[in-house]
Amino acid sequence: MNPSIEKLYQIAQKEKRTIIGLMSGTSLDGLDVALCEFTGSGDQTTVVLKEFLTIPFESQTKSEIRSVFAQQNIDFPKLCMLNPWIGRLHGKMVNRCLKTWGMKSDDVDLIASHGQTVMHMPKRLHKNELFPDSTLQIGDADHLANETGILTLSDFRQKHCAAGGEGAPLALYGDYLLFSSKQENRVLINIGGIANFTFLPSTGDFSKVFATDTGPGNTLIDAFTQKHFDKAFDENAIIAKRGQLSIELLDTLLEHEYFTQSVPKTTGPELFNLDYVKKAIAESGVEISKEDILHTLCHFTAKSLTQEIKRSVNLEPDTVIYLSGGGMHNPLLVELIKQELPNVHVKIMNVLGVSGDAKEAVLFAALANETLAGQGFISPNNSEERFFMGKISLPL
Template identity: 35%
Template sequence: MALFVGLMSGTSLDGVDAALIDIDDTSRPRLVDALCLALPADLRASLLTLTQADRVDFATLGATESAFCDAQAEAVSRLLARQNLHPDEIVAIGSHGQTIEHAPDAASPFTYQLDNPSRLAELTGYQVVADFRRRDMAAGGQAAPLAPIFHQALFTDAERTRLVLNLGGIANLTRLAPSSRHAPVIGFDTGPANLLIDAWHARHRQAPIDENGRWAASGQVDETLLARLLDDAFFRRPPPKSTGREAFHLGWVERHLSGEEASANVQATLAEMTAVSVARAALPFVEADRTDLIVCGGGARNRHLMARLAHHLPAVALLRCEDFGWSADWLEAGAFGWLAWRRLRGLPGNLPEVTGARGPRVLGGIYAP
């Protein structure tokens, strides 16, 4: 038994997810326990500002990074205290950090995750593996998504095609062909998911989440607005591709509004945009009666969004992460614990066919306690 902690804070900025996983060489990684530590309001506000800022000062950047690292350490402490684990029982922490800017298609590509693994190692006393994305980008890749290699380890079936859909702030899709075909994994971001749904809800309903999509379900889809949103060039680009808040944010939504739309109808349209963009991305991989869709991430809890996905993808069988011993909420955090395990064993953490990198690369740096 080898225990690792994976840490993830995604584009939704709702909290630090910490997943305790058990890994060995003979079976699939097993989820032991997990929790989400909500980000303090001032820290969340600072992170949100940084993701949208054209310029930042170093003092703000440093203070925000330290506060974020403190939240990560608190999440680890609470998780391990709950399990009553001795420090020697944890091999390492895999820390993703908080993405502030992701620009894989810039003239000089870069991706920046706010993190301080040295501070995290100091605060927790554990070995930390971090900075997973930039090695892939250095090899010409998008540096995202990285979870498909973990999906491959968990969900590949001998005979059925498996589509793994992560509905976080951004939606990303993984295609796992039956293992009997020896086909490459395909994975890419499909566009915005909870990021815009949550932001529009927060602005108009003064609550961070549209629980079960009730507000979206109360509105009517504006087909004209939907067509304008889906006309964005990102949706037409072939993979490999990835995106984030720098491309999709409330300002992007506002540029497509006439000003006459009812706010509930915009919410319904944003949910429909996610469902349609995912379905369009998935349909080329769907084989009738032979395809499963496994949905993870916070959007898996949105009943309205799930219903719209089922409507647009009637030929797929919807499966739950829980059917495989995982919760939909902790798959991303678990992936970075597993990637830390691969780093310590000197194993590649990327899939070149997914990211576009020139080849397999060992991802992440190691920070001693």
């Protein structure tokens, strides 16, 4: 028997599994690396976050990814070369983390790699009946596995598309495994490049659980800040706080049909980008400062997020909202969310035992744990079928 296959079988039988979750989102800040210890599977899954680091991307890495990221026309040879390059880069970053933590590759059972999204194209966006829902993440896991010497699961979103979903948001599955509660209804908001939320009813009824993207998270705020203020992001919303809300621009930004489509739904920077903002400014006819635009973009994220929550979730008195992702560090954004949801408790994810910054990396580790040791998940379009996510890459 292939020794790696035998090792995979042995890992699945272990009482506890050490899994590293990797996440690099649309914000391109860096690679989130979460060292997790899992026990059990399904609704008996428990996780302890042992270590967490974010390894920032160098400017060249960001530039290389942006050259193909959500672009209509790209240098195709560049995309081909980036796929293994990103895989090796992520592997080197994992090795750096292991050295920092005083660990060896043999101390880790598995890596769960999200990869780097470069295009997300659900049918609701491409509207071509010939083609299915599609998404593309690069960072080849064979190269990552060889770089680290650790078995690797990757390409989770492809199986979701194959099973009838849109490839996102996948938080639904990990959130249900790790954060369901019988004491309260929970809405878990993640504000990365794109904002999404998961609704977890206190009944534990999976048929009532759902997750959906709501629109832009940090993607427009960060892109506008980078272009017009030469900063990676608006730290503590200092620039945005200097501006004022333009009702006319906000209303125009919210006019897209996406915001009236039923949930669950997905989106990305392919739709919500600076061209979208430029068009909205022209259509609204406003003449405002760049600070006012940035301030209004914060309102746009908060409004599109909270209006979907109010439309889709019965916010009973015991409902609690938990925030994660980079947006939880934006004080203006958090305050706007609280203003839109005045009768709901809003807390930071950390109180549930997992850092809000690490949550997405932890969730992909949870998906890998379920694929290896669990019974899988209900198919997105067939309650009688179950499916598992992730392709397996064996190290040399």
